[in-house]
Amino acid sequence: MLLSSSGGLPLLKSGWLPWRPPLRQRAEELRRQIARFESQPRDPKASDQKTSSGEALRQAVDREMRRRIDSVLTGIERYRHHPHHRDLADPPVVWREGGTRLLDYGPPGGRPVLFVPSLVNRHYILDLSPGKSLMRWLPEQGIRPLLIDWGTPGPLERRFTLTDYIAGRLERALDAVVEATGRPVPLVGYCMGGLLTTALALRRPRSVAGLGLLATPWDFHAEDAAVAKRAAAFFQPFGPALERWGELPTDALQALFAQLDPMLALKKFSQFARMDPASPAAAAFVALEDWLNDGVPLVAAVARDALEGWYGRNDTATGNWLVGGLPVDPARLMVPTLALIPERDRIVPPASAMALPKVIPHAEMIVPPLGHIGMVVSAGAEVGAWQPLARWLSATG
Known part of the structure; x- marks a missing residue:
């Protein structure tokens, strides 16, 4: 995108670029600024003042392009050689099936809560580092978090559908927790995990004491249906290879998420290039980036259901998402429900997430000024998300 800046300059000046409505006013103002710049003399000896000014602008754009590219490459190189690595030891494993583990963060006398992360990212975003771990903070509040680690899909999981994950593996994990603790437990799902726990709570209401939803999508067409449909279209070329x-593959998923904010990598690595490599901020950046790059593939049937069904057809909001042959209808949920919806979420638009608690009877909704990942690892996560969640869990059931 940066490399095309010089080539796109004539199109910008001529007004030929088709800007989206939110950007048209800014683009027009930029055109006016360029016109003012080119109207100013640049070289008194030049016979063609306009050409001289235009060349000066082109050179200025070229210099800025090179500066930004250098900043991005510097940031990437410093990230690759940064010494930080995650060295947190796993807590005890209290249940296991296939590649899936259930991690018990204790304490034994705390209020048990089953946490369910997404199938496409590693579980340890909820246990990222000593200072940024929701799982290690909650026990200090009297909560006993039990966290699902989905692991990497093996030969068995590659045949799984969403029904296999929810009505099979996840139900059996819930059974293990209820049997060990002797009581119904709240479920908390993060992102895609919230969709899984919503379906689970409908299937096993007597085992569920409450439902917490963290940045959970529901209406995939609520904010920009075209973007959701592009995600579904992105899936099409991989169809034959999926079988x-x-x-x-993880790389395909990374490319899909990159479409949500194409400039994000440029911005974040340029910012990292300006950090002191020995600073806590640099270590935090590397920890999060390592997690982002430690993705897991999505098994074929689930990828098809998620991209074609959720993103393409909006099966969730239209009532057409089935698990075990039954519709997932959140209007039938009778358990206490809390939805934490970060207002600066670029991965799950707030309008998409708000659609779910709006149809769950008596659901509570909190909208902290955080981002999708920031709600669990940022400096504002404890006050904006962790504390409200802990208070609600302590009072639930």
Whole structure:
């Protein structure tokens, strides 16, 4: 995108670029600024003042382009050689099936809560580092978090559908927790995990004491249906290969998420290039980036259901999402429900997430000024998300 800046300059000046409505006013103001710049003399000896000014602008754009590219590459190189690595030891494993583990963060006398992360990211975003771990903070509040680690799909999981994950593996994990603790437990799902726990709570109401939803999408067409449909279209070229691979590779998933904010990598690595490599901020950046790059593939049937069904057809909001042959209808949920919806979420638009608690009877909604990942690891996460969640969990059931 940066490399095309010089080539796009004539199109910008001529007004030929088709800007989206939110950007048209800014683009027009930029055109006016360029016109003012080119109207100013640049070289008194030049016979063609306009050409001289235009060349000066082109050179200025070229210099800025090179400066930004250098900043991005510097940031990437410093990230690759940064010494930080995650060295947190896993807590005890209290249940296991296939590649899936259930991690018990204690304490034994705390209020048990089953946490369910997304299938496409590693579980340890909720246990990222000593100072940024929701799982290690909650026990100090009297909560006993039990966290699902989905692991990497193996030969068995590659045949799984969403029904296999929810009505099979996740139900059996819930059974293990209820049997060990002797009581119904609240469920908390993060992102895609919130969709899984919503379906689970409908299937097993007597085992569920409450439902916490963290940045959980529901109406995939609420804010920008075109973006959601592009995600579904992105899936199409991989269709034939999915049958052979049995999964959608991590690199393909990374490319899909990159479409949500194409400039994000440029911005974040440029910012990292300006950080002191020995600073806590630099270590925090590396910890999060390592997690982002430690993705897991999505098994074929789930990838198809999520991209074609959720993103493409909006099956969730239209009532057409089925698990075990039954519709997932959140209007039938009778358990206490809290939805934490970060207002600066670029991965799950707030309008998409708000659609779910709006149809759950008596659901509570909190909208902290955080981002999708920031709600669990940022400096404002404890006050904006962790504390409200802990208070609600302590009072639930």
